[in-house]
Amino acid sequence: MTGDPVRAGPGRPAWDPNDVTGPAARGRAAEGSGIAMTDTQTSLPGRLAAVPGGEAETAVRADALSKRYGDVTAVREVSFSIRRGEVFAFLGPNGAGKTTTVRMLCTLARPSAGRASVAGFDVARQPRAVRRRIGLVFQEQTLDDRLTAEQNLRFHAVLYHVPRAQVRQRIDRALELVALADRRHDLVSTFSGGMARRLEIARGMLHTPAVLFLDEPTVGLDPQTRALVWEDVLRMRREEQVTIFLTTHYMDEAEYADRLAIIDYGRIVATGTPDELKRQVGADTVELVTSDDAAAARRLAAAGFRVRSGEEHLVVFAEDGEGLVPGLIEAAGVRVRSVHVHRPTLDDVFLHYTGRQIRDEPAGRALPMMARARTARR
Numbered sequence: 001m002t003g004d005p006v007r008a009g010p011g012r013p014a015w016d017p018n019d020v021t022g023p024a025a026r027g028r029a030a031e032g033s034g035i036a037m038t039d040t041q042t043s044l045p046g047r048l049a050a051v052p053g054g055e056a057e058t059a060v061r062a063d064a065l066s067k068r069y070g071d072v073t074a075v076r077e078v079s080f081s082i083r084r085g086e087v088f089a090f091l092g093p094n095g096a097g098k099t100t101t102v103r104m105l106c107t108l109a110r111p112s113a114g115r116a117s118v119a120g121f122d123v124a125r126q127p128r129a130v131r132r133r134i135g136l137v138f139q140e141q142t143l144d145d146r147l148t149a150e151q152n153l154r155f156h157a158v159l160y161h162v163p164r165a166q167v168r169q170r171i172d173r174a175l176e177l178v179a180l181a182d183r184r185h186d187l188v189s190t191f192s193g194g195m196a197r198r199l200e201i202a203r204g205m206l207h208t209p210a211v212l213f214l215d216e217p218t219v220g221l222d223p224q225t226r227a228l229v230w231e232d233v234l235r236m237r238r239e240e241q242v243t244i245f246l247t248t249h250y251m252d253e254a255e256y257a258d259r260l261a262i263i264d265y266g267r268i269v270a271t272g273t274p275d276e277l278k279r280q281v282g283a284d285t286v287e288l289v290t291s292d293d294a295a296a297a298r299r300l301a302a303a304g305f306r307v308r309s310g311e312e313h314l315v316v317f318a319e320d321g322e323g324l325v326p327g328l329i330e331a332a333g334v335r336v337r338s339v340h341v342h343r344p345t346l347d348d349v350f351l352h353y354t355g356r357q358i359r360d361e362p363a364g365r366a367l368p369m370m371a372r373a374r375t376a377r378r
């Protein structure tokens with residue numbers, strides 16, 4: 001959908017043709033929006049720019065945002081808002097409409113209906129103002145692997161009009177944010193898939209965006225590398241106060257987000273913090289094995305606990321299973337042999353809202369990053 005990155009010729013660095021602020025797309029975006037992209041003014045520091053209209057705490061807002069492609073409705077009346085400094089995730093299977101939503105918010109695709117604003121600016125009416133305040137990392141890799149890490153960043157700094165006096169400092173900072181400072185002079189061709197991905201994230205941060213969009217930043221990476229990417233994301237939020245919107249189809253990692261929306265067939269089916277969503281689908285369960293389950297069950301029920309006797313153990317239902325354990329052991333009044341707390345997972349949440357499990361979905365669009373990971377030289 002987003003096509004191949006423009007390959008570099010000798011002395012001609014590659015850029016992402018879908019990157020609206022890159023030269024290839026500037027013309028295109030300007031055609032679409034009727035705005036001449038000749039602005040050489042600095043947008044730094046993007047996130048300190050004034051946010052109009054009393055929405056200072058809202059970084060991203062979507063109201064009934066929809067996108068149709070012919071007969072296909074890729075995104076259906078999606079509404080949500082993201083507070084400044086939040087890490088917000090869109091969790092959904094392939095084809096759910098995640099990338100389409102990101103593209104609308106980044107002004108790469110025009111909404112068919114509804115509205116959205118980013119950093120206080122309307123994506124349809126003020127696309128240039130939006131573009132100056134966002135960083136964007138695509139699913140597909142768009143680095144030039146014949147350049148070093150630093151050269152890739154330098155090129156981007158020029159494209160984004162990072163003031164010359166700040167370039168060095170921002171490159172140092174961006175590399176620090178993804179823990180790649182010691183690899184700055186290495187060719188990207190020597191990077192693993194995970195390192196390349198993290199360098200792209202650094203590049204997205206170079207011009208100090210107010211909102212960083214990461215479309216499936218961890219797809220195709222091994223679990224350890226995925227964890228490193230998340231460390232980077234949380235560090236950027238903590239140390240640069242950037243708002244982060246990311247998409248994923250990995251349930252386990254959506255847990256790291258402050259809040260998330262579950263999207264399926266273009267619709268948001270649930271929104272909340274990971275804990276709120278899990279609470280919506282049911283209480284924690286605490287399984288107890290005791291020296292006398294029948295006696296324990298009577299005492300626990302008398303003490304006001306919701307208890308069910310099973311064949312091999314007792315089950316107690318509770319809002320906060322872990323917090324309840326000491327009280328349960330005391331109230332049971334018999335010897336407790338084992339305790340197991342089960343908390344609903346996001347898998348349970350997805351199943352509850354969609355009637356199926358996300359892992360049943362085919363891999364589909366995960367391919368570009370997987371291909372890169374396979375061919376990456378170490």
Ligand SMILES: Nc1ncnc2c1ncn2[C@@H]1O[C@H](COP(=O)(O)OP(=O)(O)O)[C@@H](O)[C@H]1O
Pocket residue numbers: 001069072073074092093094095096097098099100101365
């Ligand atoms: N440019 C396009 N033209 C036609 N259909 C598209 C286009 N982009 C996406 N779609 C369709 O919209 C739906 C959502 O796609 P997408 O946003 O890429 O989902 P996700 O990123 O969650 O995998 C899919 O059915 C996809 O085939």
Ligand SMILES: [Mg+2]
Pocket residue numbers: 098099100139215216365
């Ligand atoms: Mg996608």
